[in-house]
Amino acid sequence: MGNCWGDQVKAESPLYSTSGMNSKYSTQDQSGRSSSSSKVSMASVPPTPRSEGEILQSSNVRSFAFSELKTATRNFRPDSVLGEGGFGSVFKGWIDENTFAPAKPGTGIVIAVKRLNQEGVQGHKEWLAEVNYLGQLYHPNLVKLIGYCLEDEHRLLVYEFMPRGSLENHLFRRGSYFQPLSWNLRIKVALGAAKGLAFLHSAETKVIYRDFKTSNVLLDSSYNAKLSDFGLAKDGPTGDKSHVSTRVMGTYGYAAPEYLATGHLTTKSDVYSFGVVLLEMLSGRRAIDKNRPSGEHNLIEWARPYLSNKRKIFRILDNRLNGDYSLGGAQKVAMLALQCLSTEAKFRPSMNQVVSALEQLQTSNDTPKNPQPEFKMVSQHHSNSPGRSPRKSLDVAVNNKMTYPRPLASPLYS
Known part of the structure; x- marks a missing residue:
C-alpha cells in the first residue's frame, strides 16, 4: 500500500486468508457457461476498468449486500477487528461455505472483511484496483478475494482469512x-x-x-x-x-x-x-x-x-x-x-x-540439520521470560483474538 511525495498517504492494509475455500473459482465464457479455472490471464480480460460497471461485470467474485457483511461481522463489533490503518479496519466474520450467507461465529468459513473508511487515505481507485486484479487472478501464493460490497457510500472487500497474520x-x-x-x-x-x-x-x-x-x-x-x-x-x-x-x-x-x-x-x-x-x-x-x-x-x-x-x-x-x-x-x-x-x-x-x-x-544441504520444532503460542509476556508457559496454538490468543498492529514503515507520499 503506499504513497509518494505529495499530499496523500496510502493506507497500510493487512489482509488475512483462510483454508477450506475451494482453490478454484468459476468463470463464464461469452455464452454464459461456467468453467472452472485455476487462473485467469490478464490477456483475456479488459485493462484496468475506467468505470465501476466494467469492473463489476468482469470480476469473478461475489457481490455482497452491506447488510450481509454487517451480520457476518456481528455489526462490525470492535472485538472483531483484525487490523486497522489509514484505509479503515479489517473485521473477522463468518459465512456459509456453500451459500456465502452470514453464519454464526465458529461455523462455516472465516473471512476477513476490509471496510474502506470514507475519510481514509486509501481511495476508491485503489479499491477498484483490488477488485480488478484479485478478482481475475488466481495463484496459490495470492490471497483469495471472495467478494466485495459496493452499496451507496459503502466500499468493502471480503477475503479468505489468514490465520497466521502477516x-x-x-x-x-x-x-x-x-x-x-x-x-x-x-x-x-x-x-x-x-x-x-x-x-x-x-x-x-x-x-x-x-x-x-x-x-x-x-x-x-x-x-x-x-x-x-x-x-x-x-x-x-x-x-x-x-x-x-x-x-x-x-x-x-x-x-x-x-x-x-x-x-x-x-x-x-x-x-x-x-x-x-x-x-x-x-x-x-x-x-x-x-x-x-x-x-x-x-x-x-x-x-x-x-x-x-x-x-x-x-x-x-x-x-x-x-x-x-x-x-x-x-x-x-x-x-x-x-x-x-x-x-x-x-x-x-x-x-x-x-x-x-x-x-x-x-x-540442498544448506538447511539446519536439527531444526527447531514449529512454534506454539506464547503468552503476552516476552517469550524468553522465565516461568512463562506456552499456549497451545498460534491461532489462539487472549480472548481468541489475534492482533495486527499497523506497520511502522514510512509511507511515500503522492
Whole structure:
C-alpha cells in the first residue's frame, strides 16, 4: 500500500486468508457457461476498468449486500477487528461455505472483511484496483478475494482469512503472541512470496505489484505465503515498451532507486523490493528504523558491506535464530539479496531466477540439520521470560483474538 511525495498517504492494509475455500473459482465464457479455472490471464480480460460497471461485470467474485457483511461481522463489533490503518479496519466474520450467507461465529468459513473508511487515505481507485486484479487472478501464493460490497457510500472487500497474520508480525513483534520464525520457515515463506511475484511477472499475466513488503505477505495455518493488497498494482509494459511511467507510489525503504528517480516502473522494481524483504528476513530488522543507532537507520546501507563478506555475514543475521541455520545457506541468501538490491535494474535477477535459487537452497544441504520444532503460542509476556508457559496454538490468543498492529514503515507520499 503506499504513497509518494505529495499530499496523500496510502493506507497500510493487512489482509488475512483462510483454508477450506475451494482453490478454484468459476468463470463464464461469452455464452454464459461456467468453467472452472485455476487462473485467469490478464490477456483475456479488459485493462484496468475506467468505470465501476466494467469492473463489476468482469470480476469473478461475489457481490455482497452491506447488510450481509454487517451480520457476518456481528455489526462490525470492535472485538472483531483484525487490523486497522489509514484505509479503515479489517473485521473477522463468518459465512456459509456453500451459500456465502452470514453464519454464526465458529461455523462455516472465516473471512476477513476490509471496510474502506470514507475519510481514509486509501481511495476508491485503489479499491477498484483490488477488485480488478484479485478478482481475475488466481495463484496459490495470492490471497483469495471472495467478494466485495459496493452499496451507496459503502466500499468493502471480503477475503479468505489468514490465520497466521502477516510476515511483518512474525519478524518484528516481540514480547507478544508471535515466536520468531525458524530458518526453514523463513526460506519457505520467501519462496512462496517469490512464486507469487513470479506469477504476476509472467508473460501471461504481466502485472507489476509495486508494493511488496512484509506487511503485505500473509501466512496461512501452514505458513504458506500469499501476497495481499493490490491497490497499487499496475499492468506491465506492452509491445516494445520497456517500462510503465507512473507517479511514484509505494512505501519508503522498499522502492527501487530508479523508480524513485524517474517514475519508470518495471518488474525489476518488484525484485528490488523483494531484496529488501529478504534482507529483513535475514536480519530481523526493519528496512527503515529510526530507533536504531546512528548509521543503522537504513537497513540496506548498513548491511550492504556485510552481505558479500563470508567472514562478516553473521553480523547481520537475526540473533533470534539462535544460530539454528547453515552458514553456507545464510551466505547464499545474502548473495541473492545483494543481487536483488543491485543499484542498476539490469543486474537484478528475474523473479523466476529468484524462485529457482530458493528452491535449490530449500532442497540442498544448506538447511539446519536439527531444526527447531514449529512454534506454539506464547503468552503476552516476552517469550524468553522465565516461568512463562506456552499456549497451545498460534491461532489462539487472549480472548481468541489475534492482533495486527499497523506497520511502522514510512509511507511515500503522492
